[in-house]
Amino acid sequence: MSIAVYIHSAAVLxxxxxxxxxxxxxxxxxxxxxxxxxxxxxxxxTPRLASDLFDRKIQRSVEPQGLRLLHCVARLAxxxxxxxxxxxxxxxxxxxxxxxxxxxxxxxxQAISEQPQKxxxxxxxxxxxxHAITLLNSSVMAYVAEALQCHGPMxxxxxxxxxxxxxxxxxxxxxxxxxxxxALVVSSSPNLTPALYLREPTxxxxxxxxxxxxxxxxxxxxxxTTPHALRIAGFARGYSADPQRGAAVARRVIDQAxxxxxxxxxxxxxxxxxxxxAQLMSLFAEHPRGVRSARAMTGDLGASTxxxxxxxxxxxxxxxxxxPGHTLFVSHSRAGHWGALLLASETLxxxx
Amino acid sequence: xxxxxxxxxxxxxVAPMALDAATLxxxxxxxxxxxxxxxxxxxxxxNNSAAGFIDDGQWQQIAAGFGGNAAxxxxxxxxxxxxxxxxxxxxxxxxxxxxxxxxxxxxxxNKYCADSHDLHRASRFMGxxxxxxxxxxxxxxxxxxxxxxxxxxxxxxxLAETLGIRDHxxxxxxxxxxxxxxxxxxxRAIERGEIDLAICGAVELMANELPYYMFNSLGALCQADLPxxxxxxxxxxxxxxxxxxxxAAMVILESAEHAQRRKATTxxxxxxxxNVCEAQKMTSSSRDGSKYEExxxxxxxxxxxxxxxxxxVNTHGTSTQANDSCEALALQRVFxxxxxxxxxxxxxxxxxxxxxxxxxIEAVLSLISLRDGVxxxxxxxxxxxxxxxxxxxxxxxxRQSINVxxxxxxxxGGVNSSLVLGRA
Numbered sequence: 001m002s003i004a005v006y007i008h009s010a011a012v013l014x015x016x017x018x019x020x021x022x023x024x025x026x027x028x029x030x031x032x033x034x035x036x037x038x039x040x041x042x043x044x045x046t047p048r049l050a051s052d053l054f055d056r057k058i059q060r061s062v063e064p065q066g067l068r069l070l071h072c073v074a075r076l077a078x079x080x081x082x083x084x085x086x087x088x089x090x091x092x093x094x095x096x097x098x099x100x101x102x103x104x105x106x107x108x109x110q111a112i113s114e115q116p117q118k119x120x121x122x123x124x125x126x127x128x129x130x131h132a133i134t135l136l137n138s139s140v141m142a143y144v145a146e147a148l149q150c151h152g153p154m155x156x157x158x159x160x161x162x163x164x165x166x167x168x169x170x171x172x173x174x175x176x177x178x179x180x181x182x183a184l185v186v187s188s189s190p191n192l193t194p195a196l197y198l199r200e201p202t203x204x205x206x207x208x209x210x211x212x213x214x215x216x217x218x219x220x221x222x223x224x225t226t227p228h229a230l231r232i233a234g235f236a237r238g239y240s241a242d243p244q245r246g247a248a249v250a251r252r253v254i255d256q257a258x259x260x261x262x263x264x265x266x267x268x269x270x271x272x273x274x275x276x277x278a279q280l281m282s283l284f285a286e287h288p289r290g291v292r293s294a295r296a297m298t299g300d301l302g303a304s305t306x307x308x309x310x311x312x313x314x315x316x317x318x319x320x321x322x323x324p325g326h327t328l329f330v331s332h333s334r335a336g337h338w339g340a341l342l343l344a345s346e347t348l349x350x351x352x
Numbered sequence: 353x354x355x356x357x358x359x360x361x362x363x364x365x366v367a368p369m370a371l372d373a374a375t376l377x378x379x380x381x382x383x384x385x386x387x388x389x390x391x392x393x394x395x396x397x398x399n400n401s402a403a404g405f406i407d408d409g410q411w412q413q414i415a416a417g418f419g420g421n422a423a424x425x426x427x428x429x430x431x432x433x434x435x436x437x438x439x440x441x442x443x444x445x446x447x448x449x450x451x452x453x454x455x456x457x458x459x460x461x462n463k464y465c466a467d468s469h470d471l472h473r474a475s476r477f478m479g480x481x482x483x484x485x486x487x488x489x490x491x492x493x494x495x496x497x498x499x500x501x502x503x504x505x506x507x508x509x510x511l512a513e514t515l516g517i518r519d520h521x522x523x524x525x526x527x528x529x530x531x532x533x534x535x536x537x538x539x540r541a542i543e544r545g546e547i548d549l550a551i552c553g554a555v556e557l558m559a560n561e562l563p564y565y566m567f568n569s570l571g572a573l574c575q576a577d578l579p580x581x582x583x584x585x586x587x588x589x590x591x592x593x594x595x596x597x598x599x600a601a602m603v604i605l606e607s608a609e610h611a612q613r614r615k616a617t618t619x620x621x622x623x624x625x626x627n628v629c630e631a632q633k634m635t636s637s638s639r640d641g642s643k644y645e646e647x648x649x650x651x652x653x654x655x656x657x658x659x660x661x662x663x664x665v666n667t668h669g670t671s672t673q674a675n676d677s678c679e680a681l682a683l684q685r686v687f688x689x690x691x692x693x694x695x696x697x698x699x700x701x702x703x704x705x706x707x708x709x710x711x712x713i714e715a716v717l718s719l720i721s722l723r724d725g726v727x728x729x730x731x732x733x734x735x736x737x738x739x740x741x742x743x744x745x746x747x748x749x750x751r752q753s754i755n756v757x758x759x760x761x762x763x764x765g766g767v768n769s770s771l772v773l774g775r776a
Contacts, residue, residue: 088628091629092629096525112472112475113475116472116475137462137525137526138525138527138529138763138764138765138766139764139765141629141631141765142629142764142765142766142767143631144631145629145630145631145765145766146631150629151628151629151631152628152629153626153627153628153629154526154627154628154629154767155524155526155533155537155627156525156526156530156767157522157523157524157525158461158504158505158523158524158525159505159508159522159523160503160505162522166522170537173540173544237519237520238518238519239512239517239518239519239520239521240518241509241512241513335505335509336509336512336513337521
């Protein structure tokens with residue numbers, strides 16, 4: 001990549017807390033779900049949006065999932081404003097799978113359940129907030145763009161857990177190709193509704209989902225507030241629905257992500273991956289080392305997983321004891337997406 | 353000259369009353385609308401039952417060509433496979449082609465939307481306290497083709513598995529711009545050298561009760577007391593909203609080298625693309641058209657062209673007051689004194705607005721215009737009463753050879769995208 005792209009700032013919201021440092025605390029306990037006490041998950045209270053940044057009507061018209069995202073990204077507003085960029089030079093990409101529907105449908109389901117004989121048209125007419133604004137991911141993106149003044153290229157992705165990587169790569173490429181000088185990458189986990197469990201092809205009783213959101217600010221220049229910077233050093237994506245081929249795809253993806261820095265897996269200081277994914281963990285058998293994951297702190301955040309982990313990596317990089325080195329994030333979705341992202345923690349020249 | 357040229361070598365399409373692109377193109381040339389009264393909307397008591405919808409007869413034919421038991425799969429997946437097979441056949445590719453080269457799948461889709469049957473079924477598992485008995489719901493599985501088991505990226509995953517896509521699969525959910533953005537993303541991935549072969553487009557099945565109600569409550573749907581086929585009236589002063597529709601279209605994109613190596617017949621080229629977020633207002637653009645103008649200008653610049661090189665525009669043309677006035681002003685700003693040399697078309701008066709599907713469908717229709725030198729009329733358009741008479745919308749099909757077409761898609765929330773297509 002001829003133009004470097006840095007993780008400038010990050011914000012998170014999850015069961016561990018709303019600060020990146022909270023991800024290093026004592027793991028909270030998942031709680032029984034409101035609609036099914038036999039299942040546990042990390043639910044979050046719906047946050048209230050800052051009224052100085054968002055119109056009050058948004059609080060009423062956006063679902064909790066979108067509100068979490070908006071609440072989270074609002075904390076990046078000062079850092080973005082400090083860059084003093086024209087809005088047209090700020091890209092926005094989003095990973096918000098299933099952000100609104102089908103959960104609004106549950107209002108309609110409840111209305112039908114209560115009055116099964118009533119014509120559907122009348123039931124829908126009295127079932128807020130059933131309108132198109134809640135139906136489309138672009139609505140939430142528009143609220144972000146409006147509040148934080150980013151009017152450059154944009155893109156929304158809905159590829160399950162992999163959507164976070166899609167959004168990050170798209171944002172990075174917009175900067176590298178000079179269509180933008182900075183980018184907001186925003187993500188949200190799914191709402192904890194019955195639909196989430198029904199959507200999974202093989203619902204697992206052990207799956208501990210979590211509600212949360214994460215947002216990153218990418219920039220072509222690093223933040224100068226700390227002596228270290230976190231640079232995007234490589235990425236790659238692959239796909240295979242065939243588990244037999246999965247390992248080969250994963251190795252190719254990892255090699256490709258490491259190639260620009262001319263590294264091999266053994267050169268990487270830190271690996272971030274889901275330790276409960278046996279196929280994924282087998283990739284590191286030849287280079288045994290600790291694999292980090294914040295999943296125990298948050299539950300499975302879906303599309304917000306990667307961005308939350310990157311936020312934690314940025315927190316490490318910005319700590320006083322940070323040392324230069326590479327962190328490799330490897331992801332594997334239930335559907336067969338493979339992704340690898342290499343971040344380089346570097347000491348900034350003026351601080352050396 | 354770009355570092356890597358991107359060729360279009362095939363396409364597939366299903367729209368209301370048309371099971372392939374040629375049929376749809378011919379219907380519009382003959383000024384036959386695909387919009388009808390939706391029997392279910394009528395039965396449910398909706399005020400206006402106009403819609404573009406894939407009917408039972410079409411679904412039977414789509415299911416017959418499915419490579420498995422269609423009843424066990426969501427309709428989105430069945431439709432995606434049907435359209436993909438058309439596109440592969442057109443491009444002269446076998447389904448295994450994607451497994452043997454650097455390949456990607458980029459599909460636009462918005463939300464899975466429950467229909468009234470889904471909602472009624474789920475309501476049976478809701479207790480008096482309003483809690484869903486999830487175990488009971490899971491223990492009484494509906495076919496996978498139904499209920500809330502559907503997800504927005506289901507058709508992407510189905511196609512990826514069926515075709516053995518190797519490198520990149522993504523689902524784009526950018527409202528009405530999603531189809532165009534999927535094609536644009538595939539174009540960029542090939543241009544960057546990440547992949548050599550892509551199948552891209554959109555699948556959208558939103559002509560059902562919940563989306564109807566949602567868009568209607570927003571005031572976006574036409575509620576005029578007109579026959580169904582006359583309700584969508586893009587760029588006319590009496591326009592009052594769009595007609596909800598559904599459909600799917602996909603195109604095969606290849607790097608020039610890949611297409612030439614296998615001696616593929618080229619249908620057209622993708623010359624440029626831009627997507628811009630404006631967030632001006634949730635349901636309309638800047639009133640002076642400047643934001644749409646920025647998007648179109650960026651796409652033309654990406655193509656390395658001047659606006660005078662664009663000879664035909666497939667407009668977004670939703671038939672809402674806000675969109676059409678913003679787009680008309682933007683077109684006047686982009687083309688200025690050249691506008692008399694440009695022709696325009698708006699397909700949604702014939703097909704309805706299939707949201708994500710619309711951008712992909714309109715891209716395919718634009719490619720046929722480029723290939724065959726036939727420009728499509730805009731149904732329900734009357735030049736004598738037009739609000740923007742300086743823009744030449746055709747009332748009749750016109751035979752004219754053209755080299756460059758721009759196709760616009762502007763989504764709710766200010767997701768703007770423009771695609772510039774060129775003749776092979």
